[in-house]
Amino acid sequence: MHIPDGFLDVKTVIATAVFSVTGLGTALQHAKKHLQSREIPLVGLTAAFIFVAQMLNFPVAGGTSGHLIGATLAMVLLGPSVAIIVMSSVLIIQATIFADGGLLALGANIFNMAIIAPVSSYIIYKVLRGLVRDTRGQLISASVASWCTTVIASVFCAAELAWSGTATWSVVFPTMVGIHAIIGMGEGLITMLVLSAIFKTRPELLTNSSLHTKRKENRPSFIYGAVIVIGLLLFIAPFASQLPDGLDRVAQSLGFESKKIENQGFLTPLKDYRFWGIESQPLSIIAAGMTGAGVIFALSFLLAGVLIPKQKNVDHSPSST
Amino acid sequence: MRHDFIDRYSRLDSPVHRLPSYAKLFFSIVIIFTSILVPIHYFWVFMLFFTFLILITLMSTIPWRFIGVRLLFLEPLALGIAVMSLFQQHGFEIFLSILIKSSLCLFTMILLSNTTPFSEILSLFRRIGFPALLITVLALTYRYLFVLMDEAARLRRARDSRMFVLRRSRIWLSLTSLLGQLFIRSTERSEKIYTAMISRGWK
Numbered sequence: 001m002h003i004p005d006g007f008l009d010v011k012t013v014i015a016t017a018v019f020s021v022t023g024l025g026t027a028l029q030h031a032k033k034h035l036q037s038r039e040i041p042l043v044g045l046t047a048a049f050i051f052v053a054q055m056l057n058f059p060v061a062g063g064t065s066g067h068l069i070g071a072t073l074a075m076v077l078l079g080p081s082v083a084i085i086v087m088s089s090v091l092i093i094q095a096t097i098f099a100d101g102g103l104l105a106l107g108a109n110i111f112n113m114a115i116i117a118p119v120s121s122y123i124i125y126k127v128l129r130g131l132v133r134d135t136r137g138q139l140i141s142a143s144v145a146s147w148c149t150t151v152i153a154s155v156f157c158a159a160e161l162a163w164s165g166t167a168t169w170s171v172v173f174p175t176m177v178g179i180h181a182i183i184g185m186g187e188g189l190i191t192m193l194v195l196s197a198i199f200k201t202r203p204e205l206l207t208n209s210s211l212h213t214k215r216k217e218n219r220p221s222f223i224y225g226a227v228i229v230i231g232l233l234l235f236i237a238p239f240a241s242q243l244p245d246g247l248d249r250v251a252q253s254l255g256f257e258s259k260k261i262e263n264q265g266f267l268t269p270l271k272d273y274r275f276w277g278i279e280s281q282p283l284s285i286i287a288a289g290m291t292g293a294g295v296i297f298a299l300s301f302l303l304a305g306v307l308i309p310k311q312k313n314v315d316h317s318p319s320s321t
Numbered sequence: 322m323r324h325d326f327i328d329r330y331s332r333l334d335s336p337v338h339r340l341p342s343y344a345k346l347f348f349s350i351v352i353i354f355t356s357i358l359v360p361i362h363y364f365w366v367f368m369l370f371f372t373f374l375i376l377i378t379l380m381s382t383i384p385w386r387f388i389g390v391r392l393l394f395l396e397p398l399a400l401g402i403a404v405m406s407l408f409q410q411h412g413f414e415i416f417l418s419i420l421i422k423s424s425l426c427l428f429t430m431i432l433l434s435n436t437t438p439f440s441e442i443l444s445l446f447r448r449i450g451f452p453a454l455l456i457t458v459l460a461l462t463y464r465y466l467f468v469l470m471d472e473a474a475r476l477r478r479a480r481d482s483r484m485f486v487l488r489r490s491r492i493w494l495s496l497t498s499l500l501g502q503l504f505i506r507s508t509e510r511s512e513k514i515y516t517a518m519i520s521r522g523w524k
Binding site: 010194 | 353354395402409415423439442452455457465466493498499500504515518
């Protein structure tokens with residue numbers, strides 16, 4: 001999902017840069033206020049850990065392999081604000097040392113993978129944690145959250161590419177979401193297995209870490225939410241609705257229109273992208289998403305039952321999380 | 322253990338390496354920004370940039386083979402996204418334009434990262450005004466990346482020497498428990514690092 005340079009046009013580069021600076025700035029400010037100085041090395045080491053984890057290849061069918069992205073893992077281990085810092089550091093180092101992901105596309109990459117991913121996984125994780133409270137619930141929520149997050153981040157990635165005029169929405173959206181619905185399954189499985197491995201040896205790292213308790217995330221949550229909603233309105237709303245895009249007109253009058261193409265693709269079948277005959281496109285997308293999330297939930301539930309030994313009255317009261 | 326596949330040539334000694342890091346970062350941003358801004362019809366601009374980068378490479382004494390391998394390694398990722406641009410009107414034109422632009426940007430970034438040590442990029446970030454916390458985290462990440470890679474390699478060797486049957490499900494289970502172990506070890510290490518930092522007068 002690392003977007004290289006040359007794929008995004010100037011308006012997307014600037015917009016995503018503004019979003020990621022706001023999000024990362026808020027996270028840093030929040031961390032500065034609430035992070036004990038004892039925990040700062042842990043943030044750096046977790047970033048290094050995520051980096052190494054991303055380099056480990058997991059064999060998938062037919063000689064291909066996949067790897068972890070790690071936003072949800074970092075979020076479950078350290079909370080959303082620290083996860084934003086961790087993922088941003090990973091992306092900055094990948095761009096400047098490996099040339100993996102562009103330099104000016106860094107804003108978009110940080111926005112997708114280091115802000116949207118941890119924050120949306122935090123929201124989904126919190127909601128699901130409220131429903132199922134025990135350790136198994138924690139693993140299931142983490143797994144479902146990683147799948148949803150991977151897909152959500154890929155939707156934003158697709159929207160940014162379409163917004164830049166590199167590819168049409170009708171092609172880039174199904175492709176990106178389709179691929180990442182599969183990648184997300186691996187992500188969910190790996191996240192769940194890593195968490196259960198940590199839980200087996202050091203359960204206190206997941207349950208009563210000082211990073212989870214007594215830390216109010218109200219103000220930052222509001223800003224992250226605002227950034228994501230604005231991003232949603234700006235990038236995705238123009239494609240979801242058929243309203244004319246005001247920013248496109250601005251871009252045209254400013255002279256960026258060279259890449260602007262009419263939205264009539266050759267691939268007309270893909271334009272009629274439907275989910276089981278549901279007529280309206282937003283509805284079918286939502287239906288597809290819900291089905292995916294349901295399948296992942298069922299799978300995680302089954303797997304968690306197999307993986308987690310029955311707890312023998314360990315005192316992990318839900319109130320401590 | 323050697324991990325110099327990361328930024329192997331960034332500490333060579335050549336006229337390019339001796340240039341101040343802000344100049345290199347500035348030129349890279351200029352090249353990337355103009356290549357985004359300029360339409361592909363102005364082909365000479367891109368030719369100019371490519372010749373400029375080739376000259377820089379010649380001066381920097383970085384082996385061509387290394388840059389070629391890096392480009393080949395990173396190009397498929399760009400190609401994967403670029404293919405999606407084919408499915409529209411004038412698709413091929415856009416595809417070509419993206420391919421040229423992204424190769425140019427990749428070339429620039431490979432050169433930048435292999436002529437500038439990361440510590441210099443960090444001190445540049447500090448002068449630009451990045452928050453101190455982010456700089457500390459980035460420095461720690463870069464420093465302990467190598468250590469954690471060693472740690473992961475050791476864990477992996479231990480696993481390989483104890484595991485004979487490689488069923489896929491077993492690989493997944495053992496790799497994830499390896500990752501869990503790696504995280505636990507890094508939290509333990511971070512406590513030692515904190516003590517070491519404090520005893521050397523940090524903050």
